[in-house]
Amino acid sequence: MRVGLCQLNASDAPPENLERTLEMLRQGVAQGARFLLTPEVTNCVSADRDHQRRVLSTEEDDATLTAIRAFALENSVWILIGSLALKTEDADGRFANRSFLIGPDGAIRARYDKIHMFDVAISDRESYRESAGFRPGAQAVLATTPFGNLGLSICYDLRFPSLYRGLAQAGAQILTVPSAFSPVTGEAHWEVLLRARAIENGAFVLAPAQTGTHRASEGRARRTHGHSMVVAPWGEVLLDAGTEPGVHVLDIDLAAVTEARQRVPSLEHDRDFGPVEE
DSSP states (O other), X not given: OEEEEEEBOOOSOHHHHHHHHHHHHHHHHHTTOSEEEOOTTSSOOOSOHHHHHHXXXXXXXXXXXXXXXXXXXXXXXXXXXXXXXXXXXXXXXXBEEEEEEEOTTSOEEEEEEOOSOOEEEOSSSOEEEGGGTBOOOOOOOEXXXXXXXXXXXXXXXXXXXXXXXXXXXXXXXXXXXXXXXXXXXXIIIIHHHHXXXXXXXXOEEEEOBBEEEOOOSSSOOOEEEOOOEEEOTTSXXXXXXXXXXXXXXXXXXXXXXXXXXXXXXXGGOOOOOOOOOO
16 A cells, blocks of 8 residues: 655645645655545644634635545545644634545545643743643544554544554554644654554554644744654654655555564453552
8 A cells, every 4th residue: 555644834824734735645646645644733733722713614614624525536545634623613612633534535434533632831931732722532533444444543642552552452453643743742752652552553653744843924833843654563664754844655565464463462462450559
């Protein structure tokens, strides 16, 4: 299966980001990719809630979702939109951070709302409270495709291994981790966490990422780590995209999943245990 990971440097302007995303998707198709993936918040990278309220749309009205569905249909490809920031009907006005799997017929085959919110203080100068603007999801999602079973996740989910264990034991052979990782935590933890999730579950990990300093018309500009990655089930890093925007295409073979799980069948060895004694 030939996959294409799009590494974006999205701004806070959705129309501009859509144009760049479609160009990368076209480049990936031209290189033979049949499954293309974009990063978290493909449509808008912004830390300004008022700006988000002005430029974001509901799922039904989102131009990025509509255009990428049309692209998938026109080119008969599968596309994972890593996530879109979307308005909801929630009374508190919070947004959804939602991943979409689009089939080659342009249909939405799966939706996943990010479960774990990035509420952290990395340093005195860098802190995030994602839950102030985004509502958390509550449902793990496994998607079945002709080329394999996908377990969906988004960014900060990466730090919660039980989610991926559950997905793998439900049949996931490929784990998707679209992200907009902080440069500080990315430098320290990104690769090792991706490799760990691949190794402990004997699964491919596909992790398209945002990268660089993101232009902001309002509010502070965000920075992200980049380094979109593909990790094999035995833990080998098959792709590290560095920090430049672009599309990266490579082939993966799900026979590697079967081999890794036969060599170390740990998915069959989980045991229940009692509470921690103090």
